[in-house]
Amino acid sequence: MAETEPPEATDALLELSDVTAGYGNTTVVHDVDLGVGEGEIACLVGPNGSGKSTVMKSIYGFADVFEGTISFNGEEVTHRTPQDSLRSGVSYVLQSSSVFPDMSVHENLLMGGYVFGDDDRAARRAEELYDEFPRLDERREQAAGMLSGGERRLLELARGLVVEPKLMLLDEPSIGLEPTYIEQVFDRIRQLNELGTTILLVEQNAEKGLSIADRGYVLASGEIKFAGTGTELLEDEEVGRLYLGG
Numbered sequence: 001m002a003e004t005e006p007p008e009a010t011d012a013l014l015e016l017s018d019v020t021a022g023y024g025n026t027t028v029v030h031d032v033d034l035g036v037g038e039g040e041i042a043c044l045v046g047p048n049g050s051g052k053s054t055v056m057k058s059i060y061g062f063a064d065v066f067e068g069t070i071s072f073n074g075e076e077v078t079h080r081t082p083q084d085s086l087r088s089g090v091s092y093v094l095q096s097s098s099v100f101p102d103m104s105v106h107e108n109l110l111m112g113g114y115v116f117g118d119d120d121r122a123a124r125r126a127e128e129l130y131d132e133f134p135r136l137d138e139r140r141e142q143a144a145g146m147l148s149g150g151e152r153r154l155l156e157l158a159r160g161l162v163v164e165p166k167l168m169l170l171d172e173p174s175i176g177l178e179p180t181y182i183e184q185v186f187d188r189i190r191q192l193n194e195l196g197t198t199i200l201l202v203e204q205n206a207e208k209g210l211s212i213a214d215r216g217y218v219l220a221s222g223e224i225k226f227a228g229t230g231t232e233l234l235e236d237e238e239v240g241r242l243y244l245g246g
């Protein structure tokens with residue numbers, strides 16, 4: 001079994017120690033230890049319902065952390081609200097659709113910068129992002145509800161970039177996309193990472209996700225079962241058999 005320790009708190013940008021989390025009276029994930037080093041891509045994989053999104057939500061502040069601690073950028077952030085997370089440089093692209101369908105692409109994009117409290121700054125960032133996402137530029141006045149699934153995913157990704165996050169939580173960025181779109185989304189993730197953004201990715205396409213990851217975690221039944229480099233997990237026979245369908 002592949003086993004490497006998560007990075008020490010001193011060099012991890014994000015670190016979860018013994019995190020037990022869920023919603024209200026329901027515990028979903030138990031004793032999760034997970035670290036993401038500064039500048040890394042980490043990928044969390046596992047079966048449906050294993051608690052991957054709950055781990056993301058516990059980091060961002062959408063789920064309840066019952067036990068354990070979460071630190072980000074050297075500070076304890078265990079019980080932060082989503083707004084505090086965003087302000088501190090964490091952005092979260094949700095698994096489920098989160099565009100405002102009746103608002104235009106442009107208005108949706110500006111929402112990504114609402115924590116600035118400065119419309120001009122958000123507008124400047126939006127223009128920079130249109131240069132990177134010409135497909136969105138062409139559709140800026142269109143209602144977001146009219147976008148295709150792939151375009152919507154690009155909008156959600158772009159909206160998460162308005163704040164220039166230190167850490168991006170990406171929950172199944174390639175969900176529902178056809179292969180050419182998946183490639184585009186993965187290329188974008190790699191580029192973002194090369195430009196300095198640390199990334200924690202949840203990916204249904206486990207092989208694809210682990211192949212771009214410095215570090216990988218397998219979550220099953222709410223517990224981390226395997227941790228290692230992306231390559232170690234891809235090459236691990238047990239991980240392959242149980243979780244990669246191989």
Ligand SMILES: Nc1ncnc2c1ncn2[C@@H]1O[C@H](COP(=O)(O)OP(=O)(O)OP(=O)(O)O)[C@@H](O)[C@H]1O
Pocket residue numbers: 023026028046047048049050051052053054055095
């Ligand atoms: N808001 C909520 N309140 C109560 N239970 C929830 C809530 N959200 C999720 N759950 C439960 O937590 C469990 C794990 O869900 P979660 O979304 O974290 O899994 P996942 O690994 O992301 O699954 P998938 O691969 O299908 O996205 C599920 O049993 C789900 O029903």
Ligand SMILES: [Mg+2]
Pocket residue numbers: 052053054095171
């Ligand atoms: Mg999920």
